[in-house]
Amino acid sequence: MNALQVEQEQSKKRIQTLEARIQALEAQGITSGGPLPDSETAAMRGRGVGQAPPGAEPAVGTEQASVENEEADRKTPAPTEVVEAVTQAEQGHFGEHINIEPGITYSHFSNAALNLSGFLALDAIFLGLISIDEVQADVLTYDLTARMGLTPRIQADVNIPYIFRRSNFRSGGAGGNASGLAERTITEHGLSDVSLGLSYHLFRETASRPDLVINGRVKAPTGESPFGAELVVVPGTQGNLKVPSKLSTGSGVWGASIGASLLKTIDPMVVFGSLTYFRNFKRSFGDLDEAPGDQSGRADLGDAIQYGIGVAYALNDRSSLSMSLTQRFVKHARLLLNPPEGQESAGWQSVVGSQANIGVLNVGATFSLNPKLTLLFNLGAGLTDDASDMVVSVRLPYQF
Structure with missing residues (x-):
């Protein structure tokens, strides 16, 4: 009887020793990373250690392993601040919070054209007026974007832009003089087109699939319309240089x-x-063309499709560099002029030269200043004739 009691006491001490070792291993995080050695596992099972009775709650190690298996398909390791900043810049700020993003964008555009007004004699000699016209435009846009997370997957935003425009028109050969130069500068500023957007986070990123967001946006014509701006002849150019009476902001x-x-x-x-x-939706205007007097009708600006691809590379936990390409293809714009009373309409007419191919190469940098404030810088270079020569933008999204 004494021998049996001694053996039971020894077995009890061994079980206590093994339980202490298990607790020590769990404290060090070893059990969560893999199984115990086979000899210790077999010994514990033989003594009933670590086996829960029927109906009991699962052990802590089992519950933790289940959570880990559930999260195994997600991004690992956890994204750094700059990766989060890049993700928010490209996909949006989802979650039930408010984000305010002020920004400033400067773009420069230049274009030169050779204008001939006359005819060829003997298929070799041009008789008439020759002028070289050049246009340089600078646009400065201040805008404020406010975003609100309605749910963890839905975000609404509003963008309010204000534009300052300066266009410089130059003409060589003014007044029939080969060395004659004419120049006129026009400035304009005002509210541009306000837009509202809604984004839905359809799929979250995992190890096997990308993040997917679908978005929609509506733009209101709150800016100054480009239609009805008459062309004014610059004095002393004999019609070589004509400039618009106003510049549009929308x-x-x-x-x-x-x-x-x-x-x-x-x-x-x-x-x-x-x-x-x-x-773009059709709209009626009291004056469509640039000729003196009002010519009413409807305008149908060309629809467009745009794609963008890019990559960002994290330099450290708080900064990254990125490079991207965007290209937009714009269809012809069309006009439907109302005919004089008693005459038939000529139907929709395409505006020559209104189609566009706008390609821009962007180089950017992202700096996570703190968990709530990010600095976004972008420099764009036009790759096609219809694109701006240069675009520089700075944005400061702040999350409340």
């Missing part, structure tokens, strides 16, 4: 867009892309 029509954007984190890189379709 499109003049209602518009909408729908698109999708993808993003995949491949540490330390973030790869992203987007595809967007732009729709």
